[in-house]
Amino acid sequence: MLTVSDIHTYYGNIHALKGISLQVRSGEMVALIGANGAGKSTLVHTICGLIRPEKGTIMFQGAAIHGLLPESIVERGIAVVPEGRHVFSTLSVEVNLQMGGFVHRRNSSQIQEDIHWMFDIFPILRQRRLQLAGTLSGGEQQMLAISRALMSRPQLLILDEPSMGLAPLVIKEIFRIILDLKEKGKTILLIEQNARAALQIADRGYVLETGRVALEGESAMLLEHKDVQRAYLGQKGHLSTVPFAAKAQKRQRSCGG
Amino acid sequence: MGTDFLQYTITGLTVGVIYAMVAIGYNIIYNVTEIINFAQGEFVMLGGLFAAFFVGTLHLPVFLAFFAAVIATGCVGFAMERFVIRRARNAGVLSLIIITIAVSILLKGSAMLGYGKDPHCLPAFSTRGPIMIAGAVLQPQVLWIFGVSALVVIALSFFFHRSFYGKAMLACADNPIAARMVGIPVRQMVLLAFILSASIGAAAGVIITPISLMDYDRGAMLGLKGFGAAVLGGLGNFYGALLAGCVLGLAESYCAGYLSSGYKDAVALIFLLLALFFKPEGLFGSEAATLKKF
Numbered sequence: 001m002l003t004v005s006d007i008h009t010y011y012g013n014i015h016a017l018k019g020i021s022l023q024v025r026s027g028e029m030v031a032l033i034g035a036n037g038a039g040k041s042t043l044v045h046t047i048c049g050l051i052r053p054e055k056g057t058i059m060f061q062g063a064a065i066h067g068l069l070p071e072s073i074v075e076r077g078i079a080v081v082p083e084g085r086h087v088f089s090t091l092s093v094e095v096n097l098q099m100g101g102f103v104h105r106r107n108s109s110q111i112q113e114d115i116h117w118m119f120d121i122f123p124i125l126r127q128r129r130l131q132l133a134g135t136l137s138g139g140e141q142q143m144l145a146i147s148r149a150l151m152s153r154p155q156l157l158i159l160d161e162p163s164m165g166l167a168p169l170v171i172k173e174i175f176r177i178i179l180d181l182k183e184k185g186k187t188i189l190l191i192e193q194n195a196r197a198a199l200q201i202a203d204r205g206y207v208l209e210t211g212r213v214a215l216e217g218e219s220a221m222l223l224e225h226k227d228v229q230r231a232y233l234g235q236k237g238h239l240s241t242v243p244f245a246a247k248a249q250k251r252q253r254s255c256g257g
Numbered sequence: 258m259g260t261d262f263l264q265y266t267i268t269g270l271t272v273g274v275i276y277a278m279v280a281i282g283y284n285i286i287y288n289v290t291e292i293i294n295f296a297q298g299e300f301v302m303l304g305g306l307f308a309a310f311f312v313g314t315l316h317l318p319v320f321l322a323f324f325a326a327v328i329a330t331g332c333v334g335f336a337m338e339r340f341v342i343r344r345a346r347n348a349g350v351l352s353l354i355i356i357t358i359a360v361s362i363l364l365k366g367s368a369m370l371g372y373g374k375d376p377h378c379l380p381a382f383s384t385r386g387p388i389m390i391a392g393a394v395l396q397p398q399v400l401w402i403f404g405v406s407a408l409v410v411i412a413l414s415f416f417f418h419r420s421f422y423g424k425a426m427l428a429c430a431d432n433p434i435a436a437r438m439v440g441i442p443v444r445q446m447v448l449l450a451f452i453l454s455a456s457i458g459a460a461a462g463v464i465i466t467p468i469s470l471m472d473y474d475r476g477a478m479l480g481l482k483g484f485g486a487a488v489l490g491g492l493g494n495f496y497g498a499l500l501a502g503c504v505l506g507l508a509e510s511y512c513a514g515y516l517s518s519g520y521k522d523a524v525a526l527i528f529l530l531l532a533l534f535f536k537p538e539g540l541f542g543s544e545a546a547t548l549k550k551f
Contacts, residue, residue, distance in 0.1 A: 074440030086435035103440040
C-alpha cells in the first residue's frame with residue numbers, strides 16, 4: 001500500500017534521512033522504532049508532505065505522492081496523528097473532529113455520522129464535546145488526535161509517538177485502541193520509542209538509527225533479536241552505546257506523563 | 258457640558274468603530290500568517306477612493322458603489338497575496354512584514370497617480386438631515402457606520418463559528434502544522450485571509466468617506482491607529498480589537514474636545530506605546546484570550 005524507496009531528506013544542512021526504504025502492506029500494522037533523533041518524525045513529515053525529500057520516491061496505492069501538498073496526500077487517504085498530539089487547543093472537541101474531516105467538507109452528513117461514530121469509540125469525547133481541546137487531559141487529547149485523524153477516513157493511519165508523555169495506564173488504553181483499530185482492518189504505521197509495546201502489537205517492524213534502517217523483520221523476530229533487546233528493550237544493556245543513552249532519556253520522558 | 262460630552266462620545270465612537278474594523282483586518286491576517294499587514298490602512302483608503310470613483314465617475318448608486326468598492330479592494334488583497342506574499346513564502350515573517358510596507362507604499366503611490374492629491378467625497382447613504390439628541394448632532398451616516406460595522410462583526414462571527422472555512426481559518430491560527438496535517442489547504446486560507454481583510458478595510462473606508470472625505474494619504478494614519486487598537490486589544494483577539502478600537506476613538510475625541518485637537522493623533526500612539534511598554538499582550542491578551550483567540 002505504501003512503499004518508501006531510498007528517501008533522502010534534509011533539515012537545512014542536516015542530512016536527516018539517508019536513504020530509507022520501507023513498505024506497509026494493506027491491512028498490516030508496521031512499527032517503526034528508534035531512539036530520539038533517529039529520523040522517525042522526519043520520515044513522518046516527509047510521507048505526509050510537510051517536508052519534500054531531496055531524493056527517492058514514495059508510492060501510495062500505486063501512485064507517487066512525494067512532492068504533493070499535504071492536503072492532497074490526506075485526500076488520497078493518509079492521515080497522521082502527530083507527535084505531541086497537536087490538537088487545536090482553542091477550538092472545541094467537536095470542531096477539532098470537523099476539521100479532521102476537512103477533506104470531506106462537501107459531505108456534511110458524512111462528517112456528522114463520523115463524529116457520532118468517534119463518540120461511540122471514545123465515549124469520553126462525547127462528554128467533552130463542547131469543551132476546548134486544550135482543557136482535556138493528555139490521554140483525552142491523544143484520543144481526540146486519533147479520532148481527528150480517523151475523520152478523514154484514511155486508508156493508512158500513521159501514529160507518531162502516541163504514548164509520548166502519557167501515564168502508563170493511559171498508554172495501555174491507547175495501545176488497546178490502536179490494536180482495536182488494527183483488528184477492524186485499518187492499515188497502521190506506528191512510530192514509537194516504546195519499542196516493546198509497539199512490537200508486541202505490530203506485525204512487522206523497522207528499526208531506525210541515525211537516518212537509516214538498521215534492522216527490519218517480523219515483530220516476533222525483532223523482539224527476540226539481541227541487538228534490539230540490548231538497545232531498545234532494556235536487557236543486558238551497555239552503558240556506553242548511544243541508543244542506550246537515548247533510551248534512558250526516553251524513560252525519563254515517559255515518566256513525566 | 259453634557260451636550261459636549263455626548264457630542265464627543267458620538268464622534269469618538271464613530272472613528273472608534275473604523276479603527277476597530279482596521280484592527281480586525283490586522284487580526285485576521287495575523288492569526289493565519291503571523292504577518293502584520295501594514296498595507297491594511299491602504300485597503301481603507303482604496304475602499305473610499307474606489308467608491309468615490311464608482312459614484313462620481315460611473316454614477317452608480319451609492320449602495321452598489323459600496324459593494325463594488327469592497328469587491329474591487331478584495332481583488333487588490335487577492336493580488337497582493339497571490340503575486341507578492343506567495344512568491345516570498347519562503348522568507349521569514351519579518352521580511353514579509355517589510356514586504357507589506359512596500360505594498361502599502363506602492364498602493365499609496367498608485368492611488369496618488371490615479372486619483373490625484375485632492376480629497377474625494379461621497380454622498381451620505383441616506384439624504385435625511387441630522388438628528389438632534391439632547392442637543393448633540395447625530396449624522397444619519399453615523400448610524401450607517403454603526404449598522405454596517407455591526408453587520409460586519411455579526412457576519413464574521415458567523416463565518417468563524419459556523420462555516421467550515423471559517424473554522425478552518427481558526428484551526429490554521431491555532432496550530433498551522435496540525436492544520437496542514439489534517440488536510441486544510443493553508444495557502445488557500447492565507448489567500449482568503451487577505452481577501453477578507455481587504456474587503457473589511459474597504460467597507461470601513463466606504464462608510465467613513467461621506468463624513469471625513471478620503472485622499473490617497475489617509476491610509477498610513479488609519480493603519481497606524483488600527484494597529485494601535487489591534488495591539489491594545491491583544492493581537493489576534495477579535496472582540497478585543499472591537500473594544501480597543503472604541504476606546505481609542507473615544508480617547509482621541511475627548512482629547513480633541515477637552516484638550517486640543519492638535520494632540521489628537523498622538524493619543525493613539527501614546528496608547529500603543531503604553532500597551533507595548535506595560536502590557537504587550539494587550540488588554541485582553543490574558544490566558545482566556547490565548548485559549549480563544551477570536
